Amino acid sequence: MICAALMLGKAVAADIVFPAGDWAPPPADAKVIAPASVDRAVAALKDVVGKDGVSGVLVIQNGYVLWAGDRIDEKRPVWSCTKSVLSTCLGLLWDDGKLSPDDLASKYLPELAADYPTVTLRHLATFTSGVHVKDGTLDIGAPDYAPGTAFHYSAQSDLLALILTRIAGEPLNDLFKRRIADPLGMDPTGWEWKTIGERDGLVVNGGAGFPASGLHMTARNLARFGWLYANDGVWDGRRLISQRYIDYATVARVDASLPPHDPKGWYTDLPGIYGLNWWTNGVSLKGRLWPSAPDRTFAAQGNLNNICIVIPEWKLVLVRTGLDQVIDVRLYDGALKLLGEGLPATR
DSSP, X not given: OBOOSEETXXXXXXXXXXXXXXXXXXXXXXXXXXXXXXXXXXXXXXXXXXXXXTTTEEEEETTEEEEXXXXXXXXXXXXXXXXXXXXXXXXXXXXXXSOOTTSBGGGTOGXXXXXXXXXXXXXXXXXXXXXXXXXXXXXXXXXXXXTTSOBOOSTHHHHHHHHHHHHHTSOHHHHHIIIIIHHXXXXXXXXXXXXXXXXXXXXXXXSSOOTTTXXXXXXXXHHXXXXXHHTTTEETTEXXXXXXXXXXXXXXXXXXXXXXXXXXXXXXXXXTTBOSSSEESOEETXXXXXXXXXXXXXXXXXXXXXXXXXXXXXXXXXXXXXXXXXXXXXXXXXXXXXXHHXXXXXO
């Protein structure tokens, strides 16, 4: 389905499409990256990922599928990609006027007031809250550190999910389905958001992304999620989430100088890169995450090489799902470099 000539008052290139059904290949005259360049990029990616290779890879540009692996319809746990869907729910509730990122968390969860009186929703969404949450539970312990003084990639996201569920007054699965998944045309059999428990009569979908409580999704559906963000929250002329939220959430919100809670933790490189439960192409103490991609690049990222990289400037989405091994996410830069080199000169 070709999108409207005007997208909420903003002109749109004629070659941008939004699939009503399946992703379609580009027509011969489409201004997209040449197949040979895409093949080289996918080969470079295959060299750095694990045993699942590129079977769960999708490359989308201008709304067309440029490359697809043979397991893109396999519904898999996408681990912490769940956090970016959680963040999207925060954005929807912000759009509805039901919260602000700088609201105190104790406003919605009074039991936080004693030990965590100054913690905000933003603190929880950037892993800077200091709130201790036991993995796989909604149980709160003594503070790990003072809010805003360290970065700790942890189960704080499950607590944020509980808070957002209370604000929404419904399971986040239902909110996301109604406001995002269904309008995007996601195959309902190709995604499932599992639960971590029930509080106050409401089912709580897990926010941290553990397979037992997080999001399971096909690469095909994850690409639709990314394509929405590549188009600034607008799908075929209909705004689903605000530009205000996207601009806020998908840029670095954690200063590069903020120390990690555990100096030996795997996440020590994330300050300078982490947004509002999104990875960004920011600059950490090691430098820019993906030097070959535009600064405005961002991603939903999960354990075991699950990732949805969004490059609005290139109108490109790169999805990879898998169940194999952890790699340094910086290694995706080689594939991004080759994709960038193959961009049509007229773009």
